[in-house]
Amino acid sequence: MQDVQGDALPSFQISTDQVPGPEALAAFRQSVQDVFALTCLGEADDYRLDLVAWHLGTLMIGRFGSSALAFDRDAALVAASGLDHLLVQLYVAGGFAGVAADRPVTVTPGDIVIFDLAHGLHTQASDFTNISVLVPRAFFAPLHIDVSRLHGLVLPATGALAA
Numbered sequence: 791m792q793d794v795q796g797d798a799l800p801s802f803q804i805s806t807d808q809v810p811g812p813e814a815l816a817a818f819r820q821s822v823q824d825v826f827a828l829t830c831l832g833e834a835d836d837y838r839l840d841l842v843a844w845h846l847g848t849l850m851i852g853r854f855g856s857s858a859l860a861f862d863r864d865a866a867l868v869a870a871s872g873l874d875h876l877l878v879q880l881y882v883a884g885g886f887a888g889v890a891a892d893r894p895v896t897v898t899p900g901d902i903v904i905f906d907l908a909h910g911l912h913t914q915a916s917d918f919t920n921i922s923v924l925v926p927r928a929f930f931a932p933l934h935i936d937v938s939r940l941h942g943l944v945l946p947a948t949g950a951l952a953a
Contacts, residue, residue, distance in 0.1 A: 801844040811837030811857075818856070824871040825907065825924075831858035831914065838917075850924040860914045861888075868910055874927045876937055877905040880952075884918030890942025900947025904940045911942070 802821070806814045812834040818841060819828050830837055836857070843852030885898040890911045897903050905911055908927075930937045945952040 799844045799846065801842060803843075804839055804841045806838045807840070811835055811839075814839040824867075824873060825877070826861040826863055827867065829860040829862070831860060848926045850922075852922050853919070854922060855883075855919040856915070856917070858914070858916050858918075861886075861911070863907070863909075863911045865910055868908060871907070873907040875907050876925050876927060876930070876940065877907055878923045878925060879903050879905075880921045882919040882921060884916045884920075886913040886915035886918070888913030893942035895942045895944060897944055898947065900952060902945040902952045904943045904945075906938045906941035908938060909941045 804814050804817045804821070809817070815828070815830055815834055815837045818839055821841075821843075822828065838855075838857045840855040841852065843850060843854075879897075880902050881897050881899055883899050885896070885901065887894075887896045888911060889895065890905060890913075891909045895903065895911075895913065906927075927937060947953075
């Protein structure tokens with residue numbers, strides 16, 4: 791795990807090219823503990839991760855490449871985290887199936903998915919690479935839309951919006 795500082799944007803990296811799988815998984819769990827609880831779906835010793843994320847004030851953007859994982863955001867985590875953000879993800883490779891609140895969600899390569907972190911979710915991802923952007927809900931206030939309705943929305947790779 792590496793923190794990049796100085797004149798560059800605040801960022802961090804975790805890669806199994808530098809640390810063993812179990813250590814990378816533990817560091818990843820810690821870095822996203824306010825967003826998700828993670829469960830490795832394979833052997834921890836075989837776990838692979840290549841993560842780089844940048845903090846842009848109240849925004850976060852990252853590129854995540856990981857072995858198969860389950861992501862859980864239950865009611866207790868929603869309440870404890872205090873996050874008032876939307877998570878927008880472009881799946882470059884791999885995908886997942888799961889549930890966002892009570893909405894079934896399936897994502898495949900090229901799809902974009904939106905999660906409102908004021909709600910719960912459970913997904914099981916295959917090996918994947920995604921680009922994720924964490925955006926404060928306040929950014930959407932000028933639009934006067936109910937962004938909670940976007941929770942679990944998938945913009946398919948074949949659609950005009952995802953293109």
